[in-house]
Amino acid sequence: MTQFDEKSITPAVIARMTECQDPRFRQVMTSLITHLHDFIRDVKLTEEEWINAIMFLTDVGKTCTEKRQEFILLSDTLGVSILVITLNHPPEGDTTDSTVLGPYYWEGAPELPLGADLGIGVKGDPTYYSGRVLDETGKPIAGALLDIWSGDGEGTYDMQMEGDVGMKARGRIRTDDQGNYSFWSIRPENYPVPSDGPVGIMLRKMGRHPMRPGHIHMIVSAPKHHAVTTHLFAAQSKYLDSDAVFGVKDSLVTPFQHHDAGTAPDGSTRSGPYYTVNYDFRLRRA
């Protein structure tokens, strides 16, 4: 058959994969082609809309640099990233929920001693983070690793700061024999996802704001357990109900307790106000 109408084109494209050697790739592409064609038929996409879509995707590609991944941002803002994460890490018992990795992870943050201050030279309210890493039965895990990163107290990540400032508000902390962790950093603020590119144009056209509620990232891992990529969200944040990337999980929203100047839980003396967060992570056995 040489000619296709608006219905027969779909099985025709799929039928071209009879020589495909990878059954999973064939399955994924069959579903992709089916849904893509269904979408176009459903809305009866015009030729002008089609070329606009081509130009949009081209702009998204051109906006990607070593420090910026606009396609991940597109995936995040369309709820695709959190959907993939939720499918691959369904909630299990009391174990810690996963959420989006986001575009600001930087491999190789320095391993720091328990109680270290990740917020040195970083704007923002000092915050003492502490708690335990537990297994699924509630037993503490010694030597678990927290790989931690956040923006500063104005929501700006080191990668976004003017000049080459290196790593800021990043570090790796290991739990002690009793599974305890603790570190100082800053209280994370609400911030916008990058909105000066094509995804920003899309968000405005959708009538959406680009804000994320304040959060600190961590990947928590331990031998013989599944690592979890997650956030802690500040319970006071304004955008918990409308996170631009749909990343909020109720179990990850945690109070940031305000304290006046005085002696902090680690015995240090604070000359100004500070916050404390206490949170236990639970890892699933591998």
Place this chain on the structure above:
Amino acid sequence: MTQFDEKSITPAVIARMTECQDPRFRQVMTSLITHLHDFIRDVKLTEEEWINAIMFLTDVGKTCTEKRQEFILLSDTLGVSILVITLNHPPEGDTTDSTVLGPYYWEGAPELPLGADLGIGVKGDPTYYSGRVLDETGKPIAGALLDIWSGDGEGTYDMQMEGDVGMKARGRIRTDDQGNYSFWSIRPENYPVPSDGPVGIMLRKMGRHPMRPGHIHMIVSAPKHHAVTTHLFAAQSKYLDSDAVFGVKDSLVTPFQHHDAGTAPDGSTRSGPYYTVNYDFRLRRA
């Protein structure tokens, strides 16, 4: 609601468009988000597949240049382009079928006199194209314009040739008072769509070849009529049943008649073999 599961994420993303001021954009995005999420759920896309898709789309973007549009090629090879064309230009009576524009259209080809040779300095077998442009009732249209382009007899377009060769195998021809057109060019050959980029990798993984059957492009237009973007396909072409971009319409497949050296239909003397094509275009009234 702050938290979404693998089902509720879809209405949540759609609900973010309540402030959208453009009802059509909202309709298109609602359908896009629904189908995109359905695809991901259907195949239970893994995180590795997701990042591979991100990197693929990024590569497609990086491959786009002023002379190459890899997203259009992706759309073409997934049958999306011909689907959009077929939806927007459904077949109507005897009027000429539309097919893909392709990536090689170059605006502003020179207007040449009837009978001109577009194939000067172009490799390939000389071919005399003639016929009429008619309205939907079969009445000839005087002053209709054919904007014509093709690759050379090896399937290479001017844009792909080494160096800055300018326009080759391109021209615009206007019908005479009786609606007749005629011009010389070359017989178009089968050729591969660009397969040295990410779309080429995809085609190979799908088990597909990148070939298109030999064809010559034209946009045929006339005042008070709908322009038609179309091809004529050489009936002898090997890939009519497996065009990499699904562009073949039975009504556009036409014989290229072989002739030995001698007097051509326009009275000129040919010292070597040549071909003739006769085809009438029919335009729909606007």
